[in-house]
Amino acid sequence: xxxxxxxxxxxxxxxxxxxxxxxxxxxxxxxxxxxxxxxxxxxxxxxxxxxxxxxxxxxxxxxxxxxxxxxxxxxxxxxxxxxxxxxxxxxxxxxxxxxxxxxxxxxxxxxxxxxxxxxxxxxxxxxxxxxxxxxxxxxxxxxxxxxxxxxxxxxxxxxxxxxxxxxxxxxxxxxxxxxxxxxxxxxxxxxxxxxxxxxxxxxxxxxxxxxxxxxxxxxxxxxxxxxxxxxxxxxxxxxxxxxxxxxxxxxxxxxxxxxxxxxxxxxxxxxxxxxxxxxxxxxxxxxxxxxxxxxxxxxxxxxxxxxxxxxxxxxxxxxxxxxxxxxxxxxxxxxxxxxxxxxxxxxxxxxxxxxxxxxxxxxxxxxxxxxxxxxxxxxxxxxxxxxxxxxxxxxxxxxxxxxxxxxxxxxxxxxxxxxxxxxxxxxxxxxxxxxxxxxxxxxxx
Ligand code: FES
Numbered sequence: 057x058x059x060x061x062x063x064x065x066x067x068x069x070x071x072x073x074x075x076x077x078x079x080x081x082x083x084x085x086x087x088x089x090x091x092x093x094x095x096x097x098x099x100x101x102x103x104x105x106x107x108x109x110x111x112x113x114x115x116x117x118x119x120x121x122x123x124x125x126x127x128x129x130x131x132x133x134x135x136x137x138x139x140x141x142x143x144x145x146x147x148x149x150x151x152x153x154x155x156x157x158x159x160x161x162x163x164x165x166x167x168x169x170x171x172x173x174x175x176x177x178x179x180x181x182x183x184x185x186x187x188x189x190x191x192x193x194x195x196x197x198x199x200x201x202x203x204x205x206x207x208x209x210x211x212x213x214x215x216x217x218x219x220x221x222x223x224x225x226x227x228x229x230x231x232x233x234x235x236x237x238x239x240x241x242x243x244x245x246x247x248x249x250x251x252x253x254x255x256x257x258x259x260x261x262x263x264x265x266x267x268x269x270x271x272x273x274x275x276x277x278x279x280x281x282x283x284x285x286x287x288x289x290x291x292x293x294x295x296x297x298x299x300x301x302x303x304x305x306x307x308x309x310x311x312x313x314x315x316x317x318x319x320x321x322x323x324x325x326x327x328x329x330x331x332x333x334x335x336x337x338x339x340x341x342x343x344x345x346x347x348x349x350x351x352x353x354x355x356x357x358x359x360x361x362x363x364x365x366x367x368x369x370x371x372x373x374x375x376x377x378x379x380x381x382x383x384x385x386x387x388x389x390x391x392x393x394x395x396x397x398x399x400x401x402x403x404x405x406x407x408x409x410x411x412x413x414x415x416x417x418x419x420x421x422x423x424x425x426x427x428x429x430x431x432x433x434x435x436x437x438x439x440x441x442x443x444x445x446x447x448x449x450x451x452x453x454x455x456x457x458x459x460x461x462x463x464x465x466x467x468x469x470x471x472x473x474x475x476x477x478x479x480x481x482x483x484x485x486x487x488x489x490x491x492x493x494x495x496x497x498x499x500x501x
Contacts, residue, residue, distance in 0.1 A: 058217075059191055064182045069225055072320035074246070074274050074281060076262045078129040078175035079104035081351045083266050085146040088377075089302055091327070091386035094149075096377040097391060100329065101150040101375035103107075105468040107357035115183070118190075122182035123276070128261035130160060132169035139216055139266065140168040147172075161260045162273065162309035177274055180353070200486070202229060204339055219367045219383050221343045224322050224358070226470060226484040232336035236452065236484065238326060238384075239347055240394050241471025245297040245319045245461070246283035248276070249305055249312035254269040256309055268463060271304065279315065280327060289321060290457040290468030290483075291397065295463050319462060321471060321482055322350045326387025326394070331364070332359045332378035343367075343379055350458060378461060398469045401454035405431065405447065414442070422458040422465075422476070433458065433465055433489075435476040445478035446488070465489060 059065070078313045079101060088097035115124050134139050139158065147154035147170065149181035155171045194212070201209040202222070222228075227235045249257075257280045263273040272283040282305050293299060298317050304310060325331060325347035332355075335342040343366065345359035358378070365372040384391065412423030414434060422435040424447055433456060435443045445465055447456045454469035464481060465474045472485035480488050 057191065059193040060199055060208070060215065061193055061196050061317050062197045064195050066181050067177075069320060069322070069352065070180050070184065072246070072318050074179055074262070074272060074283065075178055075180040075353055075421060076129060076175070076264075076274060076351075077108055077177065077353045078172060078262070079108060079152065079354060080129045080131060080147075080170070080175065081328075081349065081354075082131060082264070083170075084142045085150055085152070085327065086139075086142045087386060088314075089146050089149070089256075092329075092377065097146075098150055099374040101147075103154050103358045103361070103427050104351075105152070105356045106361070106374070107354035108174070110357050110361065111176065111178070114187070115178075118186055120183055120186040122178045122180075122186065124176060126174055126176050129172045129175040130157075130169045130261055130263045131266050132160060132162065132166040132167075132263060133266045134164075134270070135169055136266070137168040141169050142212040144170050156342045160263065161258065163256065171261070175262070177276075178293055180278070184403075191275045197456060198225075199228075202342065204342070206341055208318035209486040219279055219341050219343065219356060221345065221363055222355075222383040223345045223356075224483060225321075225346065226482075227335070227344055227346055228483075228484045228486060229335070230452070232338045233344070233380075234336075234376045235331070235346065236470050237269050237395070237398075238387075238391060239323050239331075239470065240397075241289040241321050241482070242324050243293070243321050243466075244283055244350070245285040245301060245407075246272075246281055246317070247301050247305065247314050248281050248316040249309060250278070250279050251313045252309040252312040254278075255426035257312075271301075273464070280309070280312070288397075289473065290401075290459070290466035292462060293459055293466075295460055312497075321473070322352070322412075324349055324390075325384075326380075326390035327384045328387075329382075330355045330359065330378055332362050333375060333380050335380070337381065398454065401468050402452075404454035405449075406452060409437060417442075417497055421460070422463075424458075431455075434465065437476075442477075445474060446475070446489050448489075450480075450489055454488065 144154045144156045151174045197212045199210050206217045259275050274281050287293050332346045335344045343363045348355035358372040362375045363373045381430045411426045417423040417436045419438050431447045433445045433447045449467040451472050456465040459466045463476045473482040478490040480487050
């Protein structure tokens with residue numbers, strides 16, 4: 057087995073996760089029972105519970121020092137007790153360790169919460185570091201093509217494999233598979249606080265608000281990590297995500313100081329279930345693991361268990377719910393919204409809509425100008441230096457949007473991101489966002 061990695065292993069999404077190892081993925085079980093039926097809901101629940109056990113086994117076996125702590129996980133609500141009661145009932149029916157409670161160690165009162173015992177948190181990079189020692193990894197090697205025959209072309213040479221697993225966060229092969237019409241990406245912002253007295257920071261577990269606009273909490277050593285401000289990449293972004301988190305934090309922890317800030321990006325499926333299994337019916341030896349819906353710790357372990365069983369010819373009793381080609385009744389609204397956003401964004405890139413004048417762009421901000429009949433994104437830094445990128449996404453041509461929180465150009469269609477100089481940060485795009493015409497005038501004093 058070899059791993060081919062375009063940058064350094066662990067450099068991507070995993071390093072920014074809150075690393076909650078839990079089968080409690082928001083309020084998912086009521087939804088699964090309603091739309092997928094008892095059998096599929098059970099497969100989802102049991103696969104994720106097994107993933108928690110698997111982490112413990114690997115950590116024990118390899119004696120990995122990765123700050124692994126067994127803790128309860130909570131989903132709380134400030135206003136809708138009914139939905140928590142329904143979720144507790146659904147989770148219990150599936151044999152999950154669910155308890156209804158109003159008692160938490162959060163710094164505010166909640167209306168109700170659901171607690172799952174014996175879940176866990178850890179330091180994902182310490183875990184990866186130990187696991188990576190047992191693997192052969194080719195870093196700084198970008199895969200550019202994968203053929204049905206198992207021939208893999210990279211920028212450093214080619215490899216031939218009997219089986220290929222595409223675990224590139226967002227799959228970069230558009231056809232077959234067509235993941236670009238059934239997967240979008242979302243961003244989320246986090247701050248790590250320190251300096252509050254230990255009593256106050258002392259959470260007994262990991263917490264997440266059932267409301268998507270609410271907050272997530274977990275402790276790491278003397279730090280408290282708080283996150284919020286989630287939105288679709290390239291759309292609906294709050295102009296001040298970090299300020300919003302830190303304003304709330306100051307209210308709850310007045311003595312705390314913000315030590316770190318960062319953001320993360322997740323692939324979202326319309327029905328909230330990952331895609332794990334064959335990449336497409338036309339590629340029997342190519343597999344996919346994607347769409348973890350912000351629950352990448354257990355979902356990646358589930359993917360590892362299912363795909364390794366498929367390759368070694370073992371039956372896996374939990375795999376059906378994750379089959380990538382499935383009916384998505386529960387996701388049809390999200391699918392339609394995704395299609396509408398893609399259509400609007402593609403059109404916007406080609407329409408002659410009004411644009412900014414270079415001299416009107418403020419320092420530290422960005423705008424879109426017209427140059428040689430083409431739309432060009434311009435960022436003006438605080439020293440009056442201008443940076444030019446194409447606003448046409450190199451993936452499939454949607455219109456890139458400026459993200460003032462992170463000084464990046466983000467694509468609302470599938471979530472590719474580029475820094476203000478046009479350098480690619482997140483796939484599925486395979487190249488930077490500048491072209492020949494812009495290259496000539498990329499920077500301009
Ligand atoms: Fe697909 Fe931009 S990420 S068009």
